[in-house]
Amino acid sequence: MTVPRGRVWKFGDDVHGDDGIIEFAIIRDSFGKEFDEDALRAMCFRRLRPEFPAEVRKGDIVVGGRNFAHHNHVEVSVAMRASGIAVVVVESCDSGFLRRALNHGLPVMICPGIHAAVQDGEVLEADPATGLVTLPDGRVLRASPFSERMVQIWHAGGSIPLLEREFAARRAAQG
Amino acid sequence: MSAAAPAIVRTAAQTIGQTIGQTIAQKIIAAHCGRDQVSVGEYVTVSPDYTACQELFWPGHKRNLERIGVDRIPRPDKAVMVIDHSTSAAMGSHHHETHRTLRDWCESQGIENFFGPGNGLRHLVLTERGFARPGTLIFSDEGNIATIGVLGALNLPISTEVIVAIIQDENWIAVPPSARITLTGRLGFGVTARDLIQTILRDCTADGRLLQCCVEFDGPGLATLSLDDRQAILASLFHSGAYTGIMEPDALALDYVRARDAGRPWQVVRADPDASYMTRLTYDLAAIQPMVTVPPDAHGAVPVEQAAGRRIDQATIGSCANGRLDDMREAARLLRGRQVAPHVTLYVTPGSRGVYVEAAREGLLEVLAEAGATILAPGCTTCWGYQGVLNENEVLISTQQFNYHGRNGARSSRVYLAGPAVVAASAVAGRITDPRDMLSEVEA
Numbered sequence: 001m002t003v004p005r006g007r008v009w010k011f012g013d014d015v016h017g018d019d020g021i022i023e024f025a026i027i028r029d030s031f032g033k034e035f036d037e038d039a040l041r042a043m044c045f046r047r048l049r050p051e052f053p054a055e056v057r058k059g060d061i062v063v064g065g066r067n068f069a070h071h072n073h074v075e076v077s078v079a080m081r082a083s084g085i086a087v088v089v090v091e092s093c094d095s096g097f098l099r100r101a102l103n104h105g106l107p108v109m110i111c112p113g114i115h116a117a118v119q120d121g122e123v124l125e126a127d128p129a130t131g132l133v134t135l136p137d138g139r140v141l142r143a144s145p146f147s148e149r150m151v152q153i154w155h156a157g158g159s160i161p162l163l164e165r166e167f168a169a170r171r172a173a174q175g
Numbered sequence: 176m177s178a179a180a181p182a183i184v185r186t187a188a189q190t191i192g193q194t195i196g197q198t199i200a201q202k203i204i205a206a207h208c209g210r211d212q213v214s215v216g217e218y219v220t221v222s223p224d225y226t227a228c229q230e231l232f233w234p235g236h237k238r239n240l241e242r243i244g245v246d247r248i249p250r251p252d253k254a255v256m257v258i259d260h261s262t263s264a265a266m267g268s269h270h271h272e273t274h275r276t277l278r279d280w281c282e283s284q285g286i287e288n289f290f291g292p293g294n295g296l297r298h299l300v301l302t303e304r305g306f307a308r309p310g311t312l313i314f315s316d317e318g319n320i321a322t323i324g325v326l327g328a329l330n331l332p333i334s335t336e337v338i339v340a341i342i343q344d345e346n347w348i349a350v351p352p353s354a355r356i357t358l359t360g361r362l363g364f365g366v367t368a369r370d371l372i373q374t375i376l377r378d379c380t381a382d383g384r385l386l387q388c389c390v391e392f393d394g395p396g397l398a399t400l401s402l403d404d405r406q407a408i409l410a411s412l413f414h415s416g417a418y419t420g421i422m423e424p425d426a427l428a429l430d431y432v433r434a435r436d437a438g439r440p441w442q443v444v445r446a447d448p449d450a451s452y453m454t455r456l457t458y459d460l461a462a463i464q465p466m467v468t469v470p471p472d473a474h475g476a477v478p479v480e481q482a483a484g485r486r487i488d489q490a491t492i493g494s495c496a497n498g499r500l501d502d503m504r505e506a507a508r509l510l511r512g513r514q515v516a517p518h519v520t521l522y523v524t525p526g527s528r529g530v531y532v533e534a535a536r537e538g539l540l541e542v543l544a545e546a547g548a549t550i551l552a553p554g555c556t557t558c559w560g561y562q563g564v565l566n567e568n569e570v571l572i573s574t575q576q577f578n579y580h581g582r583n584g585a586r587s588s589r590v591y592l593a594g595p596a597v598v599a600a601s602a603v604a605g606r607i608t609d610p611r612d613m614l615s616e617v618e619a
Contacts (some may be wrong), residue, residue, distance in 0.1 A: 016471075016579060018579060018582075019471065019579040019580050019581055019582075023581060023586075024579070024581050024582060025560075025580075025581030025582075025584070025585070025586055026327075028559065029268075031231045031232065031236060031260075032231055032232055032233060032234040032269065032270070032273055033234065033235075033269070034235070034238070038523075046379070049517060056365075066383055066415055067383055069384065070416060071414075071473070071579060074232075074334060074335050092383055092386055093386075093416075094386060094387060094413075094416040094417075094418070095349065095351065095387045095418045096332060096334060096413075096418070099333055099334060099336060100334045100335070100336075103333075103334065103335060103336045103339070104335075133254055144216065146347075147218035147347065149218070149220070149347045150218070150347070152285075159336060159339045160239045160242060160243065160339075163243045163339065163342060163343075164242055164244075166245045167243050167245070168244070169246050171244070
């Protein structure tokens, strides 16, 4: 899998997940149903950056400030992933966001210093497997690298696709 | 069964003279991955004692089980499945189907720990029915289930990944750092534990000092709080970005456990004296005032007088923060002989069937109903806007967990958070009110 390299969408500190990145009042009635990815894409970040849904491209990178995406249901992660975001790099976030996002195939890297080091629209390279974040000027910041299992989950596109593959392999091995 | 602090096990790294003290979270995690100790930030795979799962995302879990091709889960005895978010399968919702398929699946898997509508919140099911015991590690789908930390059990919230833990009987975690909050003194007249946690959130959220932490509580002030009060603190801790929370169980907690363990094993886990904490804080309970958290931030607490006078349309008492017997008692103490203001709707939700029964036995439900409250079935009910939906511009004061825009209905509605005393007093006055005047009349 190639190292994510993409254009930065930069957001600030304390970006709210449920009432910022998405809109809880709209998703609440859908809990339990298949994710409506079109609807999630359409609402993703629109409150903060109205142009985001139309202009985001596959492979773009979200850079966040402190306590990014706090108070997030899983739909927050699905909305970003469905929008094509390759990786999220933040100053800080709670553990729940990192887990929810990875579970749905979206890697989140906690990289202190990133917010001041990169501007909106610049190109960033960020590798969850090594924890290395390469800035436009070639400088490198270090985040905590993913564990081997986390890399597997990321590469598979989430926990469920990974388990699907592993169970299929196990069944095949058992003949 | 309760044991003294285990001797510090020295690993190769420590034989050169350094002692690495372990926090409660480190010790419980180490015990569940077959290790003597673990380091903060280390990735380990743990096998839980239980995995607790609610019904709201069940249809998705079921689809995923089918996609993966899971016929049998390895440990049906570890799954605790609770219908608590959609206790009344209302007309127009799809939740009645969820109830059916979850019940059927549990039966097909031999899962005996299925708790259908009306049993109450996972939080209370776990404590009241003896699943949460000292030293147990429980995967759950929500951070507010840190309430089980009142008994020395460790909640590790993994959201929709609970199904992964149920499929594999294990899951990965990053060992969290810990913080320590020491409580001294005693809460003053008309002040509840909810006021304390709202104060802690006000102080500790913006600078992220509890972010990703397991917060351990200790100190002489803790012993002055009831188990219900302690759970109110743990329930709301996650708003600070903390991962989970735990308290070393005292005699009160251990008596509670012994009455419910049904012979199942447990062991009290204590932190080493030289354990390392990212943050240490002390709160004097006597200095805490009645607080109101103003929308839209969970850390936007102000002293009640700063929010007093705001006209309200609805008041709700319940949720995993304040749906326990002490909360019902507090509400009844204020509402006895009084009437909810004519323009206010008051919903009260006991957190579990056990709380409901006890509240009935003590005559509290009668007091609440006579005052004009509507008693709802045990569950999450109003906290996520499933019931008591707000119209445009309506104002709610609630003991619930969230106050962000759109949580309970129209985005222009406003949600203020407070403890049961403030909410009950406000329901009577029809506006946000300091409960201490009304309580003085009660005491007089």
